[in-house]
Amino acid sequence: MSFQEKNIAVSLSTFTLILGFYLVRVLQLFQTGNFNPTNLFRLWGIIALLAVAGTILVTILTHIAGGIVHNIRTKEDPKIEDIQDERDHIIDLKGTRVAYTFSSIGVALSMLTFVFGQPPLVIFSFLIFFGILAQVAADIWRLTLYRKGF
Amino acid sequence: MQKGGISNNIRKLRFFRDEMTQQQLAEKAGVTRQTIIAMEQDKYSPSLELAFRIAHIFGVPLEEVFSYHPGDV
DSSP: OOHHHHHHHHHHHHHHHHHHHHHHHHHHHHHHTOOSHHHHHHHHHHHHHIIIIIHHHHHHHHHHHHHHHHHHHHSSOOOOOOOOOHHHHHHHHHHHHHHHHHHHHHHHHHHHHHHTTOOHHHHHHHHHHHHHHHHHHHHHHHHHHHHHOO | OOGGGEEEOHHHHHHHTTSOOHHHHHHHHTSOHHHHHHHHTTSOOOOHHHHHHHHHHHTSOHHHHEEEOGGGO
16 A cells, blocks of 8 residues: 555545544434534534544554554565655545535535525534545545556 | 556566666656556556656657557547
8 A cells, every 4th residue: 555545544534433423423412402503613623623633643653553564574664655646646636526526515415404494503514514524535536546546 | 458548568668677676667757656556557547748758768769668549448
């Protein structure tokens, strides 16, 4: 697995966990009757923090762990191939396109909740959900392109 | 059938250049080894610039490295 693929795999794992965490928390807020702006925006802050800091931290830890395993197996210093070439850029752009598609559909669906008379909070929770889902879908598509080619 | 109708002789050309490694070719071409692997497996068709660069590294004309098969697209 290349450096870029590892980064995407880490991002995919992190955002899948974040998505799971978000869904569970929103469900809990609904069940306990605490689904209000204060709690939702607090959750939004936690998600943003996890997405940024969590991904960076997990990526660094993964590369350190990978380097140690590589060193133990081969007795050689790990070589990090962190350059991005044209293929990486194309795959990245194709992934971004998938993310935009998911986000657009998400925004449209979120707007639909207004039609059914839902409060603005529901729109916000849908927007966050589709934002994270878009990242997950983009990472899956990028990994697929790395594996099967294009 | 080659993907995208473009095939290449990179593997063969590397062999005839004293078994040049994929890593060596990647470093000379300024790409990652994974890109060389993807090209050799016909999983990626390079840009025109990279194609010329690879041909230049092997010191052969472009059509000796890459060939286009219109019927396979």
